[in-house]
Amino acid sequence: MRDKFLFIVVLLLFSLSPGICLGDDIENRLKGLEATLKAQGEMIKEQQEVIKALKDQLETARQKSGPTTRDTASSEKEPTHDNQSAKESADDKGWKLTGLFGSSNLANPNISLTLNTFGYHSNLKQSVLSGRGIPGYTNSGLTNTKGFNLDSAELGFFAPVDPYFNLYATIPISEEGVELEEAYFVTTSLPYGLQVKGGKFKSGFGRLNSQHKHVWDFVDLPLPYRAFMEGEGITEKGVQLTWLPALPVYALFGIEALQGENATLFGSDANIGPHAFTAFVKMSLDLDADSTILFGPSVITGKTKTDTVAENTVFQGSSTLFDWEMTYKWKPSKQKSLTIQGEYLYRTQKGNLTDNNTELTSRLSRGQDGLYVQAVYQLGLWRLGARFDALNLLATEYSPAGEQPDFGSLPWRASAALDYSPTEFSKIRLQYNYDKSGRDHAANNEIFLQLILAIGAHSAHPF
Amino acid sequence: MMRFMIAALMLLLSAAPAAAQIKVVATLPFIGSLAQEIGGDRIEVVTLVKPGQDAHYAEARPSMILAARKADILMYNGLDLEIGYLPRIMESSGNPNIQPGAAGNFDCSRFVSVIEKQAGVDRSMGDVHPMGNPHYVFSPKNIASVASGMSRALSEADPANAGYYKHNFKQFRQKLAKKQKEWRKKTLRGKTFVAYHKYFEYLASEYGFRIIAYIEPKPGISPSAGHISALLDLMKRRKPSAVLATYSSGAKEAEYVGQAAGIRTILLPNDVGAAATAGDWFSLMDTVMNSL
Numbered sequence: 001m002r003d004k005f006l007f008i009v010v011l012l013l014f015s016l017s018p019g020i021c022l023g024d025d026i027e028n029r030l031k032g033l034e035a036t037l038k039a040q041g042e043m044i045k046e047q048q049e050v051i052k053a054l055k056d057q058l059e060t061a062r063q064k065s066g067p068t069t070r071d072t073a074s075s076e077k078e079p080t081h082d083n084q085s086a087k088e089s090a091d092d093k094g095w096k097l098t099g100l101f102g103s104s105n106l107a108n109p110n111i112s113l114t115l116n117t118f119g120y121h122s123n124l125k126q127s128v129l130s131g132r133g134i135p136g137y138t139n140s141g142l143t144n145t146k147g148f149n150l151d152s153a154e155l156g157f158f159a160p161v162d163p164y165f166n167l168y169a170t171i172p173i174s175e176e177g178v179e180l181e182e183a184y185f186v187t188t189s190l191p192y193g194l195q196v197k198g199g200k201f202k203s204g205f206g207r208l209n210s211q212h213k214h215v216w217d218f219v220d221l222p223l224p225y226r227a228f229m230e231g232e233g234i235t236e237k238g239v240q241l242t243w244l245p246a247l248p249v250y251a252l253f254g255i256e257a258l259q260g261e262n263a264t265l266f267g268s269d270a271n272i273g274p275h276a277f278t279a280f281v282k283m284s285l286d287l288d289a290d291s292t293i294l295f296g297p298s299v300i301t302g303k304t305k306t307d308t309v310a311e312n313t314v315f316q317g318s319s320t321l322f323d324w325e326m327t328y329k330w331k332p333s334k335q336k337s338l339t340i341q342g343e344y345l346y347r348t349q350k351g352n353l354t355d356n357n358t359e360l361t362s363r364l365s366r367g368q369d370g371l372y373v374q375a376v377y378q379l380g381l382w383r384l385g386a387r388f389d390a391l392n393l394l395a396t397e398y399s400p401a402g403e404q405p406d407f408g409s410l411p412w413r414a415s416a417a418l419d420y421s422p423t424e425f426s427k428i429r430l431q432y433n434y435d436k437s438g439r440d441h442a443a444n445n446e447i448f449l450q451l452i453l454a455i456g457a458h459s460a461h462p463f
Numbered sequence: 464m465m466r467f468m469i470a471a472l473m474l475l476l477s478a479a480p481a482a483a484q485i486k487v488v489a490t491l492p493f494i495g496s497l498a499q500e501i502g503g504d505r506i507e508v509v510t511l512v513k514p515g516q517d518a519h520y521a522e523a524r525p526s527m528i529l530a531a532r533k534a535d536i537l538m539y540n541g542l543d544l545e546i547g548y549l550p551r552i553m554e555s556s557g558n559p560n561i562q563p564g565a566a567g568n569f570d571c572s573r574f575v576s577v578i579e580k581q582a583g584v585d586r587s588m589g590d591v592h593p594m595g596n597p598h599y600v601f602s603p604k605n606i607a608s609v610a611s612g613m614s615r616a617l618s619e620a621d622p623a624n625a626g627y628y629k630h631n632f633k634q635f636r637q638k639l640a641k642k643q644k645e646w647r648k649k650t651l652r653g654k655t656f657v658a659y660h661k662y663f664e665y666l667a668s669e670y671g672f673r674i675i676a677y678i679e680p681k682p683g684i685s686p687s688a689g690h691i692s693a694l695l696d697l698m699k700r701r702k703p704s705a706v707l708a709t710y711s712s713g714a715k716e717a718e719y720v721g722q723a724a725g726i727r728t729i730l731l732p733n734d735v736g737a738a739a740t741a742g743d744w745f746s747l748m749d750t751v752m753n754s755l
Contacts, residue, residue, distance in 0.1 A: 163564060166554060189559035193532055244557060246533045250525040284525030289513055292524050333711065334520040381685070423683065424520075424547070425586060455586070458543075460551035463523050 109159035109167070110457030114214050116151040118450035120144045124442065135439045136407040137227035137368065137391060138264060138308050144446075150175060151213065156459065164189045168201075170212070181235060193244040200237045204254045205278050205298045207325035207343055209233040211462055217339075217376045218417050219431050219448045222389040224345040224370030227411075228321055230264035234300065237261070238274060250284040252296075260302040265319055267306035276302030282325075291330040294463070298323040309353060315364060317351010329463075335380055342373040346394075369393050385417040391437070408439030424461075427452045485621050488534035488561075490545050491518055492735040493600045494571055496743045498538055501613045501631050505624045509534075511552070514736025515711045519590065519683065523548040523555070531556035534567065535620055538613070541572030542597035566619065572597070574612040575605040578664060590683025600734060601751060602665035603643055606744065610635050642745060646670075646752045655703040657694070657720070659713025662733060666751070675701055678708070678716050686716060691723075698724040705755075709733035729754050 122129055126146055133139040152172035161167045170182035184199030202210045208225060213232065220226075225233055238258035245251065260266040260276030280298035287293060301320040309315040324344045331337040346369040353364040372389035390412035413436060419429035428451050435444035485506040489495035495510035502508070509530045512521045518540065531537060531552050537560075539545055553561060560567035577595030584591045599605045614632035618625035652671035656663070659678045667674055676697055680690040698720075705727040708717030714730050721728030731751050732738035741747035 160563070163562065186554060188554060188557065188562045190557060191559070193557055195557040244529065244532050250529040282525070286524065286526045292526065294525060331522065334517045423590070458546050461522060461547055462551070463525060
């Protein structure tokens with residue numbers, strides 16, 4: 001630019017000099033000269049601005065490309081408006097870290113730590129609580145202690161392994177020790193909407209089963225989950241295949257082959273080799289811009305050997321658990337939402353029940369069921385939830401040795417929860433349970449005050 | 464079941480011939496609008512986040528996963544803005560075209576001169592974006608280079624129509640140059656504003672005005688009474704031109720603060736489609752520039 005300017009000035013001088021020599025109407029010429037100079041001055045100003053803009057651009061481009069050097073040879077320059085095109089060439093082919101998984105780095109996976117701690121109180125004695133099962137369903141008691149409870153500090157790891165696999169691990173650390181709750185890979189590059197998950201993972205069975213504790217809407221799982229799966233549901237070693245076809249509506253089809261170690265459903269020594277199999281379909285529709293429904297059936301079946309059917313017995317046979325899930329979510333804005341969710345579960349068990357004392361074996365064939373329905377209303381940072389869960393609704397037959405024992409009244413429970421999340425990384429929750437699942441006249445009035453805090457990598461929220 | 468499977472297969476087969484158009488899935492409305500501007504009728508655009516929804520807090524609905532499953536190109540804002548849902552959508556889609564590093568993974572922020580990059584941040588500072596301010600939607604300069612990137616990405620995905628995309632981009636650029644002349648006439652240089660969230664930093668740096676304070680004490684943190692009263696004191700002293708917020712984020716708070724300080728409140732659409740007058744990116748910018 002400057003060269004050009006000098007050239008023009010020199011040219012001007014040359015072109016002017018003869019005029020001066022002539023001496024004739026110098027005034028006119030001077031005026032002309034003045035005008036030209038003025039124009040030149042303006043031009044300089046303009047050009048200086050352009051230079052400045054270019055310099056700025058160069059600077060930003062330099063900052064942008066930073067220390068990483070990239071192959072810029074193949075850049076096809078596309079002139080943009082405002083004289084800016086310099087910075088684009090650097091990014092033509094090279095892949096910049098996207099930041100999708102937070103501040104990406106290769107040396108470390110994304111790590112998070114989630115603290116789940118709660119205070120607990122009940123009107124029942126501690127000894128009663130720890131012996132309080134659900135007669136006819138499970139004889140293992142409640143695990144909460146009156147007073148302070150530390151559920152866990154849960155470590156989460158995730159990162160892409162390579163262009164073909166993502167790897168996840170969930171490691172809750174509690175006072176009892178370290179547990180490898182989940183460790184699994186997910187494929188990302190299979191064709192036709194297929195995806196394989198393998199390792200130890202939460203089964204895709206049902207709705208709540210695949211959710212982590214810290215995203216539950218209540219402190220505890222509903223009764224049917226406790227009755228049929230115990231603990232935190234079906235978390236098993238195995239492999240899962242899902243297929244999401246490119247249909248006009250969302251329909252996810254999945255099958256799993258699992259080791260079958262869930263103590264309540266299968267018992268840990270039911271069979272050698274994988275012996276539990278699941279299949280599920282999840283369908284979803286957007287009813288309008290703000291509301292969505294998600295629904296579908298699931299089934300898990302496998303060989304069973306457990307001692308949880310009744311005191312001093314061993315059951316050997318097979319169990320099949322069916323589930324129908326339904327979720328409706330209305331979310332007009334981030335300030336407001338309503339989620340109504342429910343699952344109906346039905347279990348059949350067929351096999352032999354052996355009494356440990358008498359060593360007498362009788363044929364057991366029973367069907368049992370349960371459901372829960374919950375609604376959570378969110379307003380700003382607050383959420384108010386209500387839940388009703390019950391067992392023994394439609395299927396109640398239980399016939400060891402042909403007789404129907406009386407387990408007492410219908411097991412049911414009602415809960416209310418109020419939670420407050422100052423940010424998406426912290427949550428404090430107050431929950432009350434009116435629990436009649438003990439099937440006697442005593443109600444268990446439980447109260448929880450829970451605190452969930454998360455640090456580290458930002459994990460994506462489930463729907 | 465069998466009948467359903469057959470129906471499903473038939474649907475799959477019938478869907479195949481329609482695949483002539485490039486399927487673009489855009490996370491945010493302005494990205495979808497820009498893609499449409501460049502891709503015209505040769506592409507089919509699905510936008511995941513509703514206009515007027517806060518882009519930080521969208522949720523991965525199954526329909527979004529399905530859309531991503533069918534996408535040839537996924538275009539997103541980047542800079543961690545969609546971190547709460549996009550990683551899940553991408554993984555659950557199982558679509559190899561759009562995974563990080565694949566040709567169909569188009570991070571718009573790659574073409575942006577990012578401002579406000581922050582080192583040494585933690586979450587006690589609120590919902591900070593260490594990679595820089597992600598709200599470059601109101602930045603004509605950056606949007607121009609995003610659009611140029613889109614035209615190249617589309618040309619690569621669909622070389623047969625490369626000329627068409629280039630032509631559309633040239634038209635876009637010309638229109639932008641014309642519009643920018645209009646927008647530059649607006650005298651914003653030296654003006655000061657108070658804003659709810661860090662939505663307007665790119666606009667401020669391009670048009671020479673300043674945001675002197677925020678209603679949010681920290682990004683993503685709701686204001687406390689103490690913060691508001693300190694803010695009102697500051698506003699009395701500094702007398703900013705107006706209080707800025709978007710319809711979907713901080714409108715109520717901004718109106719309250721504006722009224723209390725006796726200063727005009729300007730509510731702006733945060734994205735394309737968030738106001739009746741903001742049908743595409745140009746009209747979004749027109750709406751914003753006319754309101755300021």
